[in-house]
Amino acid sequence: xxxxxxxxxxxxxxxxxxxxxxxxGPLFALxxxxxxxxxxAPTTFLTGANxxxxxxxxxxxxxxxxxxxxxxxxxxxxxxxxxxxxxxGVACATFFSxxxxxxxxxxxxxxxxxxxxxxxxxxxxxxxxxxxxxxxxINKAGIPSFVATLAVFEIASGWALxxxxxxxxxxxxxxxxxxGSGSLGPIPVIALVAAVILLVAHLVLQRTKFGRSIYMVGxxxxxxxxxxxxxxxxxxxxxxxxxxxxxxxxxxxxxRLGSAQAELGNDLLLPAIAAVVLGGTSLFGGVGGMGYTVxxxxxxxxxxxxxxxxxxxxxxxxxxxxxxxxxxxxxxxLAMRIARRAxxxxxxxxxxxxxxxxxxxxxxAAA
Amino acid sequence: MPSHVATKPNPTQVEPASATPRLRLRGLSxxxxxxxxxxxxxLDLRAGEVMALFGxxxxxxxxxxxxxxxxxxxxxGTVEIDGEEVDTTSPRGALExxxxxxxxxxxxxxxxxxxxxxxxxxxxxxxxxxxxxxxxCREHLETMGLNVDPTVAVESLALGEQQMVExxxxxxxxxxxxxxxxxxxxxxxxxxxxxxxxxxxxSSRGITFILISHFLDEIxxxxxxxxxxxxxxxxxxxxxxxxxxxxxxxLALGEQDVRxxxxxxxxxxxxxxxxGKVVARATSADLEGVVRGLDLEIGxxxxxxxxxxxxxxxxxxxxxxxxxxxxVSGSLEVLGxxxxxxxxxxxxxxxxxxxxxxxxxxxxxEQPIYRNVTLAALDxxxxxxxxxxxxHRVTKNFIERLGIRGASATKEVGLLSGGNxxxxxxxxxxxxxxxxxxxxxxxxxxxxxAKTDVLKAIEQARDEGASILLVTSxxxxxxxxxxxxxxxxxxxxxxxxxxxSVRGRDLLEAVA
Numbered sequence: 065x066x067x068x069x070x071x072x073x074x075x076x077x078x079x080x081x082x083x084x085x086x087x088x089g090p091l092f093a094l095x096x097x098x099x100x101x102x103x104x105a106p107t108t109f110l111t112g113a114n115x116x117x118x119x120x121x122x123x124x125x126x127x128x129x130x131x132x133x134x135x136x137x138x139x140x141x142x143x144x145x146x147x148x149x150x151x152x153g154v155a156c157a158t159f160f161s162x163x164x165x166x167x168x169x170x171x172x173x174x175x176x177x178x179x180x181x182x183x184x185x186x187x188x189x190x191x192x193x194x195x196x197x198x199x200x201x202i203n204k205a206g207i208p209s210f211v212a213t214l215a216v217f218e219i220a221s222g223w224a225l226x227x228x229x230x231x232x233x234x235x236x237x238x239x240x241x242x243x244g245s246g247s248l249g250p251i252p253v254i255a256l257v258a259a260v261i262l263l264v265a266h267l268v269l270q271r272t273k274f275g276r277s278i279y280m281v282g283x284x285x286x287x288x289x290x291x292x293x294x295x296x297x298x299x300x301x302x303x304x305x306x307x308x309x310x311x312x313x314x315x316x317x318x319x320r321l322g323s324a325q326a327e328l329g330n331d332l333l334l335p336a337i338a339a340v341v342l343g344g345t346s347l348f349g350g351v352g353g354m355g356y357t358v359x360x361x362x363x364x365x366x367x368x369x370x371x372x373x374x375x376x377x378x379x380x381x382x383x384x385x386x387x388x389x390x391x392x393x394x395x396x397x398l399a400m401r402i403a404r405r406a407x408x409x410x411x412x413x414x415x416x417x418x419x420x421x422x423x424x425x426x427x428x429a430a431a
Numbered sequence: 432m433p434s435h436v437a438t439k440p441n442p443t444q445v446e447p448a449s450a451t452p453r454l455r456l457r458g459l460s461x462x463x464x465x466x467x468x469x470x471x472x473x474l475d476l477r478a479g480e481v482m483a484l485f486g487x488x489x490x491x492x493x494x495x496x497x498x499x500x501x502x503x504x505x506x507x508g509t510v511e512i513d514g515e516e517v518d519t520t521s522p523r524g525a526l527e528x529x530x531x532x533x534x535x536x537x538x539x540x541x542x543x544x545x546x547x548x549x550x551x552x553x554x555x556x557x558x559x560x561x562x563x564x565x566x567x568c569r570e571h572l573e574t575m576g577l578n579v580d581p582t583v584a585v586e587s588l589a590l591g592e593q594q595m596v597e598x599x600x601x602x603x604x605x606x607x608x609x610x611x612x613x614x615x616x617x618x619x620x621x622x623x624x625x626x627x628x629x630x631x632x633x634s635s636r637g638i639t640f641i642l643i644s645h646f647l648d649e650i651x652x653x654x655x656x657x658x659x660x661x662x663x664x665x666x667x668x669x670x671x672x673x674x675x676x677x678x679x680x681x682l683a684l685g686e687q688d689v690r691x692x693x694x695x696x697x698x699x700x701x702x703x704x705x706x707g708k709v710v711a712r713a714t715s716a717d718l719e720g721v722v723r724g725l726d727l728e729i730g731x732x733x734x735x736x737x738x739x740x741x742x743x744x745x746x747x748x749x750x751x752x753x754x755x756x757x758x759v760s761g762s763l764e765v766l767g768x769x770x771x772x773x774x775x776x777x778x779x780x781x782x783x784x785x786x787x788x789x790x791x792x793x794x795x796x797e798q799p800i801y802r803n804v805t806l807a808a809l810d811x812x813x814x815x816x817x818x819x820x821x822x823h824r825v826t827k828n829f830i831e832r833l834g835i836r837g838a839s840a841t842k843e844v845g846l847l848s849g850g851n852x853x854x855x856x857x858x859x860x861x862x863x864x865x866x867x868x869x870x871x872x873x874x875x876x877x878x879x880x881a882k883t884d885v886l887k888a889i890e891q892a893r894d895e896g897a898s899i900l901l902v903t904s905x906x907x908x909x910x911x912x913x914x915x916x917x918x919x920x921x922x923x924x925x926x927x928x929x930x931x932s933v934r935g936r937d938l939l940e941a942v943a
Contacts, residue, residue, distance in 0.1 A: 270817065270819075271816045271817050271818075272816060272817060273809050273810070273813075273817060275817070276802070276809060276817055279795075279798065279802070280795055280798065280802065280806055283795030283796075283797055283798045284792070284793075284794065284795040284796070284798075286792045286793070287792065287793045287794055287795050287803075287806065288795075288806065289775060289776070290753075290775065290779075290785055290787065290792075290793050291779070291793075291806040291807035291859065292776065292779035292780060292807055293806070294776065350795060350797055350798060351797060
């Protein structure tokens, strides 16, 4: 039995591409979309006002996608994020207004009107609480996250209706309005907030042990356990973060729109998942990151915004968006294939040939 | 095809029917690359015979079965059933020829009923009529003397019964030759007894069995003859009467080392135990599974090797030391803690490192090498924030020291060869040597070069302060590293070698 071949490492363009195919694919899709829309709507798409608009549109989604990225890196899913954001918006307005809110079987609660910090952090805390509930179901009862967060999804939407009673609420704190619709010079504040959160999340993922453990738990949960990584704690923290970030996204959303409704952000779930996946973060965990999610968000944002600039039937928009999503996802798959093929050229990749005996004479596994 | 096979008289020649063997292998050969896994294997098996197949790691037993099952295509040679050459170049061909292999990992549908499983190979109908299936199955079960309810789910049966169902399924679908690949490794003695009663009943009806077994008593009690293989060749076929373990091992090993790498006769003087602090101690411990009455002590700085054939329970001991397998009775203390009560997370924190036999379960294959290396001791590499540069430095160091050839720190682990993956895994525990390192089959399936590297790495871990339990089914690995060597057979420690001279051959005899 011969030793593995010992060809020397020769860094070449293929190898370089292979290591980065996951990001190059989505990047390519983004560039193509930018070129297409610039060409098709030259006067309206690539203008300062429209780009500002695009960033504003995508920011709420971005905050939600940050938590979702971490959840996906774990190889789990959080379906509750969009409904949690709606609920958080309602909670924000409710707390700020000083109106009574039901406490289920325990009568009613009421806060003094106009306390901004409670109106901001209260909903976030409730979002974290809901994330914790999801993690309890997943960790302690072994319920798959798909189902566990579906339950929280229902609870959040019910809770939002319960507190809003179906009304539109207009008592939004000034700070929230500023964060949602203010601007610093030409740049919308909401985009800055989203950018800061993305950056912090990026640093957490890349530079902290918590971040690393998210990757490793997602890549191989058993390996992480065997190495002493506190897997359940990591899961809990990620779901708590996801809940909190989703709630904060909801607060930003009411700041952007100036009012809260029980179903305000409900239709953001699929865009958020799509954005994360479009960026190249794997649904199976362990691969991806905030850089990917930024690109995915931009792809989604450009697609959504760009289609608005074109002279097409407005009712056809989701259809076309779907077609583009398929194309972008296929591009990702293609990039992965190229990466795989290129990596086969790299040294040492050709380790055991598929036909190698499982039982090489004298030194193999037991017969 | 070699000419001497082609020129033999064809199967239509006139021969007394009784003399035609049920199964005849002629000149079967198989090479992998330049390595011969099977060399001119010729065997005759009579109808109703139980033939044992014995041989050590790499003797060619697996390749032979795979060839029979159509999972591997031989380079040369023919297979005949009842005097007619059959096509075993595909699984389908082997099935049609009436050859069935019952592997250790059963291929049953656990959630389906016995009847559904039994008939799955023989029914060809678009719609399933449950009632007639159950009726048909019950008749079959009765004729086979198999006492199970056809309507229950297979997974609710005991393992031995499941095996019988699988054999039953093979017989239903017209099997003439059934290969049993170490059928009793997971069975309790009483289950094994039932299974062999069933086998002997079936063989008395003309079914031919090939029984692959490591165990002398099993072979003597249940087989008519035993064929011994070594290095891909059939050494001899002998009747089982009067066979001894030494004779069997002698046949399987041959007079001398056939080539470098067997080490069966390499002798090593084990050191005199110094009797220091005890890191782990088992006292008449029964483990979940087959291990019974385990007494084991691992001293500080000591390498204890636990040798046994696959499935003898030695891997269970490794799991138990890491708290991942329950101690049913007796006691198992690891670093001052009750292993079962503490569990893997607390034992890991107390300083136990564990390299499981299935290395893929311990590696994140899609992640780069450096992340896998630093996984267990990231704190040590990066005291505060994660700094990839530090990780790279540490990883490069190990890549050089352990000879992980042609790898960079950022390479995905999944792209490495098995041996190099193992080195990555051991590196993980060299970053910050644990107090007790438990290694299960660290050198399985490796070439000699990689094996040497891994053995060196293990010694290094010991030099850095780890006490080591080395669980292996390779005698040469145990001899090469163990300060003390325990041999295990069917869950029971049969011998402890210490302060004496030992050869791989001695270990083989101790477990035969």
